[in-house]
Amino acid sequence: MTSDPFPNTDDTLLDAYSRAVVTTVETVGPAVVRVERDKGGGSGVIFTPDGFVLTNSHVIHGGEGTTRVTLPDGRSMQAESVGEDADTDLAVIRIDGAGSTLPSATLGDSRRVRVGQIAIAIGNPYGFHHSATAGIVSATGRSLRAATGRLMDDVIQTDAALNPGNSGGPLLNSRAEVIGVNTAIIGGAQGICFATAIGSVKATVVELLQHGRVRRARLGIAGENTPLSRRVVRHFDLGIASALRVTAVESGSPAVDAGVQAGDLIIGLDGRPVSGFDDMHRLLSHDRVGKPLEMIVIRRAQRLALTVTPHERA
Numbered sequence: 001m002t003s004d005p006f007p008n009t010d011d012t013l014l015d016a017y018s019r020a021v022v023t024t025v026e027t028v029g030p031a032v033v034r035v036e037r038d039k040g041g042g043s044g045v046i047f048t049p050d051g052f053v054l055t056n057s058h059v060i061h062g063g064e065g066t067t068r069v070t071l072p073d074g075r076s077m078q079a080e081s082v083g084e085d086a087d088t089d090l091a092v093i094r095i096d097g098a099g100s101t102l103p104s105a106t107l108g109d110s111r112r113v114r115v116g117q118i119a120i121a122i123g124n125p126y127g128f129h130h131s132a133t134a135g136i137v138s139a140t141g142r143s144l145r146a147a148t149g150r151l152m153d154d155v156i157q158t159d160a161a162l163n164p165g166n167s168g169g170p171l172l173n174s175r176a177e178v179i180g181v182n183t184a185i186i187g188g189a190q191g192i193c194f195a196t197a198i199g200s201v202k203a204t205v206v207e208l209l210q211h212g213r214v215r216r217a218r219l220g221i222a223g224e225n226t227p228l229s230r231r232v233v234r235h236f237d238l239g240i241a242s243a244l245r246v247t248a249v250e251s252g253s254p255a256v257d258a259g260v261q262a263g264d265l266i267i268g269l270d271g272r273p274v275s276g277f278d279d280m281h282r283l284l285s286h287d288r289v290g291k292p293l294e295m296i297v298i299r300r301a302q303r304l305a306l307t308v309t310p311h312e313r314a
Helices: 010-031 198-211 230-236 254-258 277-283
Strands: 032-037 040-046 052-055 067-070 076-085 090-095 118-123 131-145 151-158 170-172 177-185 193-197 221-227 242-249 265-269 293-299 302-308
Touching: 010 032, 010 040, 010 118, 010 131, 010 170, 032 052, 040 118, 040 177, 052 177, 052 198, 067 090, 076 198, 090 198, 118 151, 118 177, 131 177, 131 193, 151 177, 151 198, 151 277, 177 198, 193 198, 242 254, 242 277, 254 302, 265 277
Parallel strands: none
Antiparallel strands: 032 040, 032 067, 040 052, 052 090, 067 076, 076 090, 118 131, 118 170, 131 151, 151 193, 170 177, 177 193, 221 242, 242 265, 265 293, 293 302
């Protein structure tokens, strides 16, 4: 008689799944709030006992009047904005007079997120307070275009059902840790939803708490993505098939000081390839403000190395 190589029955596996979801919802649920503005609202998650709340920028941006936060226990309190960043669709608000005893969630680690693992979302879809959905992580490392046009990297794709009102709520793993902040759905799609991965969230939160905004570098150029001819790629031995063509240079900008000219093809910055604006945006992070960087450009038949020192973007 041979032993069963799969000793766990479906019922046992389903019970384990249910326990994981139930435990996570019971643990984090008290920290998930409804965020309300005069023209709508969304969700948020308290991440410190003294009332700091993570949510989406689009949930709190543009409305007039006060922001109110409603806890699952029914308490409703006013909140003030700490800072927001439309480029990552993230915001931090703080509940007024919260004290230091509010329920709070634990922020997880993006590096431990795996495709196929359980993903649990809690929020307020269509005003149905404190609703939970579950699914799996469908993909990691996705890119998503923010409303500002800037590309958001490090986005988690999940099939845990999200609807209007879930925005700003937490995406959780089975250890009751926040692994992402729910940010978008694709209209008409089935089971394709997105959350900003917690690693990127943490970096943005640090900037918002310290400065009230996310600092980014700027060069003062306008440009367009342009394909490179095969002849140019072969001649300069390039590993990219497109570049950023400069169409205009702002007066008094770092680009002017560096000698950048309209018509230049930017193919590299700080030792990294530049195939278009998305690459440039990724490279112009706050730690490059005031730091001299080598910019590689193609100007007519020449490959030039220029030194540019980015300013902080206003």
